[in-house]
Structure formats: structure tokens, C-alpha cells
Amino acid sequence: MAEMDTSSSGGHKKGPGVKKGKKLSTRVDLTPMVDLGFLLITFFMYTTTMAKPKTMEINMPYKDENIPPDKQSKVKESTAMTILLSKDHRVYYYEGIGSDPTNPPQLQVTYFKNKGGIRDAIINKKKKVEDMQRQGALTATDKATFLIKPDDNSTYDDLVNILDEMSINDVKVYAIVDITPVDKEFIMKTEQANGIQ
Amino acid sequence: MPKVKLPRKSTNIDMTAMCDVAFLLLTFFMLATKFKPDEPVVVKTPSSISEIPLPDNDIMMITVDPKGRVFFSIDNKNMRKSLIENIDEYKKLGLSEQEKNMFAIGSSIGVPFGQLKSFLAAPPDQQKQFEQSAPGVPTDTTVNSDANELAAWIRSARNTNPKLRIVIKADESATYPEVKKVIHTLEGWKIFKFNLLTNLKAVPPGTAAYELQQGGKKES
Numbered sequence: 001m002a003e004m005d006t007s008s009s010g011g012h013k014k015g016p017g018v019k020k021g022k023k024l025s026t027r028v029d030l031t032p033m034v035d036l037g038f039l040l041i042t043f044f045m046y047t048t049t050m051a052k053p054k055t056m057e058i059n060m061p062y063k064d065e066n067i068p069p070d071k072q073s074k075v076k077e078s079t080a081m082t083i084l085l086s087k088d089h090r091v092y093y094y095e096g097i098g099s100d101p102t103n104p105p106q107l108q109v110t111y112f113k114n115k116g117g118i119r120d121a122i123i124n125k126k127k128k129v130e131d132m133q134r135q136g137a138l139t140a141t142d143k144a145t146f147l148i149k150p151d152d153n154s155t156y157d158d159l160v161n162i163l164d165e166m167s168i169n170d171v172k173v174y175a176i177v178d179i180t181p182v183d184k185e186f187i188m189k190t191e192q193a194n195g196i197q
Numbered sequence: 198m199p200k201v202k203l204p205r206k207s208t209n210i211d212m213t214a215m216c217d218v219a220f221l222l223l224t225f226f227m228l229a230t231k232f233k234p235d236e237p238v239v240v241k242t243p244s245s246i247s248e249i250p251l252p253d254n255d256i257m258m259i260t261v262d263p264k265g266r267v268f269f270s271i272d273n274k275n276m277r278k279s280l281i282e283n284i285d286e287y288k289k290l291g292l293s294e295q296e297k298n299m300f301a302i303g304s305s306i307g308v309p310f311g312q313l314k315s316f317l318a319a320p321p322d323q324q325k326q327f328e329q330s331a332p333g334v335p336t337d338t339t340v341n342s343d344a345n346e347l348a349a350w351i352r353s354a355r356n357t358n359p360k361l362r363i364v365i366k367a368d369e370s371a372t373y374p375e376v377k378k379v380i381h382t383l384e385g386w387k388i389f390k391f392n393l394l395t396n397l398k399a400v401p402p403g404t405a406a407y408e409l410q411q412g413g414k415k416e417s
Binding site for chain 1: 215219220222223226227231242243244245246248249250251364367370371373374375376377383384389390392393394396400401406407
């Protein structure tokens with residue numbers, strides 16, 4: 001405790017001529033000290049950053065102008081799915097890579113949602129590719145491939161969300177690709193058809 | 198009726214126990230605190246399920262704020278010193294020794310090379326105001342263009358410390374073209390692996406990642 005035992009409880013007795021010194025209490029008022037302690041605690045609590053920021057690792061596809069076109073890895077139309085990120089967090093997706101101009105792909109529009117959003121589309125695509133592997137239409141090395149094409153009016157949030165969906169759904173093969181004018185046209189046409197401004 | 202006499206108690210409480218607790222907490226917070234480095238802009242990072250922690254040192258941080266301005270910083274003070282010497286030599290900025298020291302102790306840089314000298318010559322409190330209205334480090338999609346000053350910073354930083362890990366800290370409302378410029382610049386230097394700073398969010402149940410996580414927990 002804060003006080004100390006200052007009374008000499010030993011058998012030592014002072015002589016009659018010795019003047020007794022006045023005993024002062026050693027009890028200290030601790031209130032200001034506690035005040036100060038809590039003030040500092042409050043300060044440190046506010047300034048501290050408890051949660052360490054997390055990072056997400058991203059590997060971009062190796063890009064080199066010197067690789068001849070025939071050596072570049074090609075994406076199979078049947079395993080691929082293209083995801084377009086557009087404004088207002090809208091997500092457009094279609095099967096394949098949209099390389100056939102005579103048969104334009106059917107764009108589907110969706111959002112980032114836990115149920116019925118882009119996640120279901122990704123899961124369906126993965127299932128489809130697995131089914132095709134079982135039927136022998138694709139070899140075991142063919143994996144569902146997702147091409148992510150963020151439009152100029154999409155935000156960084158969308159990009160992180162879609163990359164997150166990839167890791168949520170355990171997608172192994174995906175790539176961030178620049179959007180092409182053809183894809184922009186697809187979006188425009190779909191928007192017009194649906195009456196979205 | 199006899200009056201019940203309440204014994205008068207002293208209002209003095211023993212503060213010692215309380216004091217002990219207060220100082221215990223104080224010690225804990227003092228040791229656990231790691232001060233936030235001075236950030237020129239407030240950036241709200243998006244969330245992901247990734248659980249990789251940010252490494253403690255050798256970080257090159259490229260910050261993109263909501264308006265799309267790019268800020269550049271590396272962590273180590275000694276590295277910063279050699280970086281600014283490298284940049285000074287490369288871009289012939291003619292910085293004085295004092296300005297270089299100012300860079301070494303400063304935080305991030307968000308001004309073009311043309312304004313760097315006047316920025317570093319200003320006293321610290323003015324530097325903060327300067328950064329508020331700074332245009333950010335100019336970036337471009339091609340790495341070789343002279344307008345891409347971020348490319349020059351990355352080049353010099355990697356020359357001074359090849360171990361640097363690259364972290365992009367972008368605001369969730371930053372538009373993609375701004376982030377794309379940064380990514381393309383990194384690709385131009387043949388950097389294909391980098392980290393994006395995110396907040397942690399829970400893995401949604403019923404998904405492949407959730408099962409992986411649960412499976413991993415059962416095994417261990």
C-alpha cells in the first residue's frame with residue numbers, strides 16, 4: 001500500500017531526554033498521478049494503430065514485346081469468360097473472349113453481391129469447365145480462365161473486389177487486360193438496350 | 198426512539214490499485230504503439246479477404262488518392278538519402294545538402310521534379326500545405342516517356358535498394374485509369390509482382406475460399 005510503517009515497533013526505547021521528532025504521514029495523494037496515467041493512456045489509445053494493414057499479392061502476366069505472336073499463350077474460347085467493370089460498380093460478363101465479330105456475345109449485367117451477383121456467374125463458369133473436362137471435351141490442363149477488363153469509368157474498388165472474387169472462388173487463372181474498343185461498344189449497346197444512362 | 202448513529206467513514210480511498218492498473222495499461226499501449234507515418238492525403242483502402250501482412254521494411258509505397266494524384270515514398274531514412282542523391286544526379290536538379298537532408302527525414306513526395314527544389318527548400322509546415330495542393334508525381338502509361346516521372350523514381354529507388362517490395366495504396370474511389378498508369382509503369386520496368394494494400398474482411402461462408410480456410414483449420 002501507499003503508506004509505510006514508520007512506527008518503530010521494535011523494543012528500542014528512546015531515553016527520557018531525547019526529544020521525539022514529529023512523525024509525518026507518508027501517505028501521498030495519488031489522485032494527480034492517476035489522472036496523468038489515464039491521460040497518457042487515452043493519448044496512446046487514440047494514436048495507436050492496432051490492426052496491421054493487409055496486402056493482396058498480385059501477379060501480372062509477363063508482358064514482353066519481343067515474344068513472337070505464335071509463342072504467346074492463347075486463351076481457349078470455351079474456357080474463357082470476360083468480365084467488364086463499368087461505372088456505378090456495374091459488372092458485365094460474357095462467355096468466351098468475344099473474338100468472333102459475326103457472333104457478338106450476349107452481355108449479362110450484374111453487381112458485386114453475395115448472392116446472385118458476379119460470384120454465382122464465376123462459380124457456374126467453373127462448374128461448366130469441370131463438366132467439359134469430365135466429358136472429355138477439354139483436357140485436365142484447361143482451366144477456367146477469367147479476363148478482367150476494367151473500363152475507364154470503373155474505380156479501384158471494383159478492381160480489388162473482382163480480384164477478391166477470384167481468390168474467394170479459388171480461381172487459378174485470371175488476368176487483368178486493357179479494355180478494347182470492341183468491348184466498350186458491347187457495354188454501350190447493352191446500356192442502350194436496357195435504357196441505362 | 199434512539200437515533201442510529203452511522204459511523205463516519207473517511208472519504209480517502211486508496212488509489213494505489215487504480216494507479217497500478219493505469220500504469221499497466223499505459224505501459225502496454227506505449228509498447229504496442231507504432232506511430233502512423235505522416236500521410237499527405239487520407240486514403241481509404243478497399244477490403245479484401247487476403248491476410249498477407251504488410252512487410253515491416255523495404256517498402257516502396259505508391260499512394261493514389263481519390264483525385265488520382267500519385268505520391269511516392271520509401272521507408273528507410275538512409276535509403277531515402279541515397280535515393281535523392283541518385284535522383285539529383287540523374288535529373289540534374291541541383292539540390293543543396295540541406296534540401297537532400299530534408300528529403301531524407303520527410304515522408305512522401307507528390308510534386309513533379311520541376312517543383313521538387315522549391316518544395317524541399319520550404320520549411321516543414323509549409324511543405325504540408327504545399328502537398329495539399331500538389332499535383333502529384335506525373336505518371337504515364339509508357340515507361341520511357343520523359344513525362345513519366347514515377348518511372349524515374351522507381352528506377353532510382355530500385356537502384357539504391359533492389360530488395361524493395363512494391364505496395365500500391367490506392368483509394369477505393371480512385372478511377373481505374375490512374376491506377377492503370379501506375380501498373381503499366383511497373384510493368385514497363387518488368388515488375389509483374391506487387392502488392393495492393395487492403396483492409397481485411399471476412400471470407401463469405403459457402404465459397405471455395407471459405408472451405409479452404411475451414412479445411413486448413415481442421416487439419417491443424
